[in-house]
Amino acid sequence: MTSLAGVSNAVAKTYLIVIEQMRFNPPVLTVHRGDRVMWVNKDLFSHTASAMSKAFDSREIAPNASWTYVARETGSYPYLCTLHVTMRGTVIVQ
Numbered sequence: 001m002t003s004l005a006g007v008s009n010a011v012a013k014t015y016l017i018v019i020e021q022m023r024f025n026p027p028v029l030t031v032h033r034g035d036r037v038m039w040v041n042k043d044l045f046s047h048t049a050s051a052m053s054k055a056f057d058s059r060e061i062a063p064n065a066s067w068t069y070v071a072r073e074t075g076s077y078p079y080l081c082t083l084h085v086t087m088r089g090t091v092i093v094q
């Protein structure tokens with residue numbers, strides 16, 4: 001009989017962060033290792049999602065474009081938009 005232990009950990013999810021009106025929504029997102037985080041830019045100009053720790057950096061995400069990060073390491077990752085440094089968010093990887 002096959003054990004189901006660990007199966008739920010193997011199912012990666014994709015989470016969406018919408019960038020709109022100079023905000024990351026949701027501003028704080030908790031995911032699990034292996035999940036994907038996709039930033040979608042709904043503004044009319046470019047933004048970035050750049051971890052303070054440099055763990056990830058989208059570079060410029062053009063309007064209507066997206067960028068995906070695979071969360072491989074646990075931790076708390078505050079990030080900002082390097083083009084508009086008051087735009088901040090946090091991804092927590094469990």
Ligand SMILES: [Cu+2]
Pocket residue numbers: 046047048081082083084087
């Ligand atoms: Cu920006």
